[in-house]
Amino acid sequence: MPEFKRPHALADVTTHYCPGCTHGIVHRLVAEVIDEMGIEGETIGVCPVGCSVMAYDYFECDMLEAAHGRAPAVATGVKRANPDKFVFTYQGDGDLAAIGTAEIVHAATRGENITVIFINNTTYGMTGGQMAPTTLPGQVTQTTPYGRDTSNEGFPVKVCEMLSQLDGVALAERVTVIDPANVRKAKAAIRKGFEFQKNKQGFSIIEVLSTCPTNWGKTPVEALERVKTEMIPYYPLGVYKEGAVR
Amino acid sequence: MKGKVRTMAKMKVDFDRCKGCGLCTTSCPKKIVELQTEKLNKKGYYTAVCIDDDACIGCALCAVMCPDCAITIGGDN
Amino acid sequence: MAEKSLMKGNEALAEAAIRAGCKCFFGYPITPQTEISAYLSKRMPKVGGVFLQAESEVAAINMVYGCAGSGIRCMTSSSSPGISLKTEGISYIAGADLPCVIINVQRGGPGLGGIQPSQADYWQVTHALGHGDFHALVFAPASVQEMVDTVTKAFDLADEYRMPAVILADGLLGQMMEPVAFEDVEIKMSDASGKPWAASGHGGKRKHTIINSLYLKPDELENTVRERFARYEDVKAKHTEAVCDYCDDAETVVIAYGSTARLAKSAVEAARKEGIKAGIVRPVTLWPFPVNEINEACKNAKNVLVVEMSMGQMVEDVKLALNCSKPVEFYGRTGGIIPKPAEILAKIKEMGGKN
Structure with a gap:
């Protein structure tokens, strides 16, 4: 009989996420990979500041809560002290691509053997929907009330494209979770990231195009549609870099 | 299972875990998952339901899309 | 006690850290403390330790947070402007009750100031080493030998009270050479044993640990801070020195x-x-x-x-x-x-x- 149940590494609690927020799907995928690899006891996660700030309550592995943007540095500290353990960060776009840009770039270029789960939902969800580094041109947010004007706010940061230029990166892949087929691909990418880490083959980042129905002012189902029609054309899915760096 | 009639596992929604987001309704190949409008759960959401248990093939595509692990297929749940 | 040798303050302090079981050092170059990094970059790989030059002081202190959070003895060092950058991380370290050692070889300020000796970071280190209600242990050695002797004490007390410890030196102490002797100890890199709170992988043997400084409920935060300040009273009673x-x-x-x-x-x-x-x-x-x-x-x-x-x-x-x-x-x-x-x-x- 086929079964589908909560993975052990995902804590049996109700999350604080809004209805339809895809954080929950991505959490489950990370937990499923941890279960399938049998590494919960050897895994240490690092949470960001942002909507997933309380992810430390949602995973059953040991967890650390980092300062805003610093998760890759915190993960580096954990990993260097414990090179045989699995270390992942779970970060949003404000955390990773704005305040934490230096930390992510340098963890990547060092080829730090960690796996980064990067949630791109084009907004600062936790603080109520301000412009993120990934906010699309023209997108209305609380701090771009007339739409993101590239002559004033500049352009979105394309994280996978940028990091794929660095020699320390073993995997840079952009996925989404808007339908079951894409969820499967996202999980496969996360698994790949952990496998690179297992083999000490370099830094891996999996960027997940995600939704924020609340701050987008859309229903959860409409939000999935926006990922397809607006985000994917700007942030094409796919593998940007793959291969062991050492 | 050999020699036995294979029973189809069915979707089951954890009534109070469900946040009524409706993502599960987008992925059901049989179009039998809907949000009910009869009863609010303790969080105040109208939850997902399977409107035709007999038609459910237990494919888990609804569960795959659930951000809250509120849907299980088979097992003890 | 072994023979005395002539060493620069910064280098002697670095050697003392290794002997105190400091497994990981995360630093960023800044005058007048750079000899600490240079020395440890040579020595750490030879003794099974970790030396990592971070991309910034901010990253270095957060590496310390991660390493300390996994239960491993670690250290960072800097000088005044760099310590200002580290204060964010130090606050988080204090808020998560993590032990570590931070060296400040002070130079003149404010701003870039100068690179000559100074003691203008007293207010910062004793009163405002980051946001929030907390203290760090602060040691002020007066000789190269005392810098050496302070390192082990700083690590031990940081571990005992789960709080950051600062060794406050200055450009004069860091740069001058004096005769110094090290106790004969076997060099043993620290591990997470004896630290059940550490996030080092539960191995299926215990519930997961969480290293965190976030408390959204005011009463929880107040209780946590009060508990910390009760520990501070114990430190005051037992470890004040002059x-x-x-x-x-x-x-x-x-x-x-x-x-x-x-x-x-x-x-x-x-x-x-x-x-x-x-x-x-x-x-x-x-x-x-x-x-x-x-x-x-x-x-x-x-x-x-x-x-x-x-x-x-x-x-x-x-x-x-x-x-x-x-x-x-x-x-x-x-x-x-x-x-x-x-x-x-x-x-x-x-x-x-x-x-």
């Missing part, structure tokens, strides 16, 4: 810490030779501040002189400690200028007998 010389009959008590205390002691000894009843108190711990020791040393004093390489920062804590019971004067040089014993002596003479 060295007092010539204080029993002293009419003028000089109070100075770190390298300035050595200069001040020369001035006090010169004063004694001239028949002036001067004494000196050297706070060894700046937090906890030696309030009782200062009051005891000053009980017969007519006046008190605080000497610092700053515009006068510790002087405020001395006044608070004495609670206005004695007149307190200040002499200081700043900007990287080291006060000469003759200048301090002149000030002692000027104060002679006044009350």
Whole structure:
């Protein structure tokens, strides 16, 4: 009989996420990979500041809560002290691509053997929907009330494209979770990231195009549609870099 | 299972875990998952339901899309 | 105790850290502390430790947070402007009750300031090493040997009380060479044993641990902070240190810490030779501040002189400690200028007998 149940590494609690927020799907995928690899006891996660700030309550592995943007540095500290353990960060776009840009770039270029789960939902969800580094041109947010004007706010940061230029990166892949087929691909990418880490083959980042129905002012189902029609054309899915760096 | 009639596992929604987001309704190949409008759960959401248990093939595509692990297929749940 | 060798303060301190079981060092270059990084980059790979040059002081202190959070002894070092950058991480370290050692080889400020010795970070290290209600242990050694001896104590107390410990040196101590001896110890890199709170992988043997400083419920946060401050009271009771010389009959008590205390002691000894009843108190711990020791040393004093390489920062804590019971004067040089014993002596003479 086929079964589908909560993975052990995902804590049996109700999350604080809004209805339809895809954080929950991505959490489950990370937990499923941890279960399938049998590494919960050897895994240490690092949470960001942002909507997933309380992810430390949602995973059953040991967890650390980092300062805003610093998760890759915190993960580096954990990993260097414990090179045989699995270390992942779970970060949003404000955390990773704005305040934490230096930390992510340098963890990547060092080829730090960690796996980064990067949630791109084009907004600062936790603080109520301000412009993120990934906010699309023209997108209305609380701090771009007339739409993101590239002559004033500049352009979105394309994280996978940028990091794929660095020699320390073993995997840079952009996925989404808007339908079951894409969820499967996202999980496969996360698994790949952990496998690179297992083999000490370099830094891996999996960027997940995600939704924020609340701050987008859309229903959860409409939000999935926006990922397809607006985000994917700007942030094409796919593998940007793959291969062991050492 | 050999020699036995294979029973189809069915979707089951954890009534109070469900946040009524409706993502599960987008992925059901049989179009039998809907949000009910009869009863609010303790969080105040109208939850997902399977409107035709007999038609459910237990494919888990609804569960795959659930951000809250509120849907299980088979097992003890 | 092994033979003495001549070492620079920064290098001696680095060697002492290895001997204290510091497994990981995360740093970023800044004058006048860079020899610590350079030394550890050579030594750490030879003893099974980790040396990593971070992309910034901000990253370095957060690497310390992660490493300490996994239960491993670790250290970072910097100088004044770099410590300002680290204060974010130090606050998180204190908020998550993590032990670590932070070195500040002070230089002149504010801003880029200069690269010569200074003690202008006293306020920062004792009163504002980051946002929020917390303290760090602060040690102020006055010689290269004392820097060495302080490192193990700093790691041990940081572990015992689960709090950051700062060794506050200055460019003079970091750069000068003095004879130094190390205790013969087997070099053993730390592990997470004895730290059940560490996030080092639960191995299926326990519930998961969480290293965190976020408490959204006000009563939880207040209770956590109060519990921390109760620990601080224990530190104050057991680990406050000061060295007092010539204080029993002293009419003028000089109070100075770190390298300035050595200069001040020369001035006090010169004063004694001239028949002036001067004494000196050297706070060894700046937090906890030696309030009782200062009051005891000053009980017969007519006046008190605080000497610092700053515009006068510790002087405020001395006044608070004495609670206005004695007149307190200040002499200081700043900007990287080291006060000469003759200048301090002149000030002692000027104060002679006044009350």
